[in-house]
Amino acid sequence: MTCVLVVGASRGIGLEWVRQARAAGSRVVATARDEAGLQRLRELGAVALQLDVSDAASVSGLAWQIDGYQFDEVAVVAGVFGPRTANIRQLPTEAEFSQVMQTNVLGPMRVLPQILDALAPQARLALLSSRMGSMGLRSSAGSSLYRASKAALNSYLKDLSLELAGRALCVSLHPGWVQTDMGGEQADIDVQTSVAGMRAALSRLSAADNGSFLNYDGQALAW
Numbered sequence: 377m378t379c380v381l382v383v384g385a386s387r388g389i390g391l392e393w394v395r396q397a398r399a400a401g402s403r404v405v406a407t408a409r410d411e412a413g414l415q416r417l418r419e420l421g422a423v424a425l426q427l428d429v430s431d432a433a434s435v436s437g438l439a440w441q442i443d444g445y446q447f448d449e450v451a452v453v454a455g456v457f458g459p460r461t462a463n464i465r466q467l468p469t470e471a472e473f474s475q476v477m478q479t480n481v482l483g484p485m486r487v488l489p490q491i492l493d494a495l496a497p498q499a500r501l502a503l504l505s506s507r508m509g510s511m512g513l514r515s516s517a518g519s520s521l522y523r524a525s526k527a528a529l530n531s532y533l534k535d536l537s538l539e540l541a542g543r544a545l546c547v548s549l550h551p552g553w554v555q556t557d558m559g560g561e562q563a564d565i566d567v568q569t570s571v572a573g574m575r576a577a578l579s580r581l582s583a584a585d586n587g588s589f590l591n592y593d594g595q596a597l598a599w
């Protein structure tokens with residue numbers, strides 16, 4: 377039976393990832409920060425673990441909680457958008473900077489070492505990034521902190537892919553502009569389409585795709 381881990385699954389893309397993996401018959405372990413989120417995961421038949429990626433003590437307990445699992449598919453989804461600034465004169469506060477970077481960058485950096493021993497051979501591992509982090513595709517400014525955090529996450533993904541080459545296939549994924557709390561109701565696609573696309577893209581990965589940045593439909597994106 378395929379085994380799936382989803383980090384940051386209380387709602388939105390993470391919760392839908394759990395729903396689709398369970399519907400496909402996978403054994404699923406998923407994380408949330410609060411009891412309401414944990415309960416939603418249990419109702420889907422997932423093993424629910426409490427985890428806050430911005431809290432070092434919380435993440436430090438992950439490895440022993442997943443001891444014995446061999447995950448074929450991992451999605452690190454937890455993320456925050458932070459201040460929606462319009463231009464470079466609008467600075468984030470230090471607290472906003474810390475929250476966005478701790479969640480979107482340091483969070484995955486903390487989580488990954490905890491799960492390395494629980495990866496199945498040739499596991500497929502996705503970090504939820506964003507096209508907004510692409511420098512090659514950027515044509516407007518705004519929300520600079522979020523963009524910087526996803527560019528930094530993409531840099532980390534590259535290191536991860538080099539370190540795990542031959543052992544796992546790692547990619548940064550842009551989920552599309554998705555109708556979630558973060559994306560808003562006016563977004564382009566629904567969460568079902570986004571997650572189905574990303575899971576299909578993961579299933580098609582070959583060794584040559586390790587360390588790449590992909591759209592939810594599997595198309596390569598410019599860094």
Ligand SMILES: NC(=O)c1ccc[n+]([C@@H]2O[C@H](COP(=O)([O-])OP(=O)(O)OC[C@H]3O[C@@H](n4cnc5c(N)ncnc54)[C@H](OP(=O)(O)O)[C@@H]3O)[C@@H](O)[C@H]2O)c1
Nearest residue numbers: 386387388389409428429454455506553554556557558559
């Ligand atoms: N929606 C889009 O259009 C879009 C586009 C590009 C990229 N993305 C990326 O896709 C990912 C998921 O986005 P979404 O649209 O599903 O967002 P969302 O609806 O706002 O959900 C965010 C998820 O991240 C979790 N989270 C936030 N901070 C966390 C922390 N410190 N520790 C653990 N979990 C934490 C939230 O948990 P709580 O419920 O506890 O807050 C929630 O489960 C994010 O990384 C986002 O940057 C989204």
